[in-house]
Amino acid sequence: MPNISPIPAFNDNYIWLISNGNSAAVVDPGDAAPVARALAERSLTLDAILITHHHRDHTGGVKALLARWPEARLYAPAAEPMPAASGTALQEGDRLTLPSLGLELEVMAVPGHTxxxxxxxxxxxxxxxxxxxxGGCGRLFEGTPQQMHLSLSRLAALPEDTKVYCTHEYTQANLAFCHAVEPNNPELKKYLQNVAKLRQQGLPTLPSSIGLENAVNVFLRAHVPGVRAAAQHHAMAELNGDAEVFAALRRWKDDF
Structure with missing residues (x-):
């Protein structure tokens, strides 16, 4: 397996560096400078850039990196603007293989945030x-609550030991909201303590895992009676179905 490490960027972004020997790929490089430094420090050549969505804090470094490593391959969503002049457009079910990293990945369409x-x-x-x-999910800038709920449900169904590499250090704030929704969740209480220790030391809280998120992340727990009851109490309305519970939770979090 390749080595995976976070490159901090901006205030709270992580650009994921995937490396093995002399080669590397990066995921969502919003800024080229920290990526270039990390590659130089490790004597790595950039082979690939993987993009999840079009927001500038995830794509802003692409053109500069391709100018420096023109042989690097760019992969990005087919349904969104390509962040450079050329690249491979990907959609649901596509597979990409990165031979130098011994990595094969499948693409999932997960609309909601975009x-x-x-x-x-x-x-x-x-x-x-x-x-x-x-402990959270992205804001709904473009998609609907129903789309995001379905996307999250698909991710939640992945094997529980799947490591989750998301791109922002939001964990502590997210867990504060989860605790407001589900204050008696013992797994959440334990995770809150572990996260607090990591952040006190300036360490990343990521990667997480699907199993952990299913246990603590209220946005994956709309089916749990206590989460539903809390969402209904806050919304002061009857909520019909898990997607409505999710939508109420997302509105609650937006103002939390």
């Missing part, structure tokens, strides 16, 4: 951009 958002998964790894966060 309409064309994709995720990459395979070999126990999930690069999910801004769809799923640890």
């Amino acid at each position: 309409l064309g958002h994709i995720a990459y998964h395979g070999q126990g790894l999930l690069f999910c951009g801004d769809t799923l966060f640890s």
Whole structure:
């Protein structure tokens, strides 16, 4: 398996660096400078760039990186603007192989945060951009609550040991919201303590795992009676179905 490490960018972004020997790929490089430094420090050549969605903090470094490493291959969502002049457009069910990294990934369409958002998964790894966060999910800038609920449900159904590489260090704030919704969840309480220790040391809280997220992330737990009851109490309305519960949770979080 390749080595995967976070490159911090901006205030809270992570650009994921996937490396093996002399070669590397990066996921969602919003800024070229920290990527170039990390590659130089490790004497790595950039072979591939993987994009999950079109937002600038995920694509802003693409052109500069391709200018420096013109042989690198660019992969991006087919349903969104390509962040450079050339690249491979990907959609649901496509597969990409990165031979130098010994990695094969499948593409999942996960609309919600943006309409064309994709995720990459395979070999126990999930690069999910801004769809799923640890303890949270992305804001609905373009999609509907129903789309995001379906996207998250598909991710939640992946094997529980799948490692979750999302692209923002939002975990502590997300868990505060989860605790407001589900204050008696013992797994959540334990995770809150672990995350607090990591952040006190300045360490990343990621990757997470699908099993952990299913246990603590209220956006994956709309089917749980206590989560539904909390959402209904806050919304002061009867909620019919898990998608409506999710929508109420997302509105609650937007103002939390």
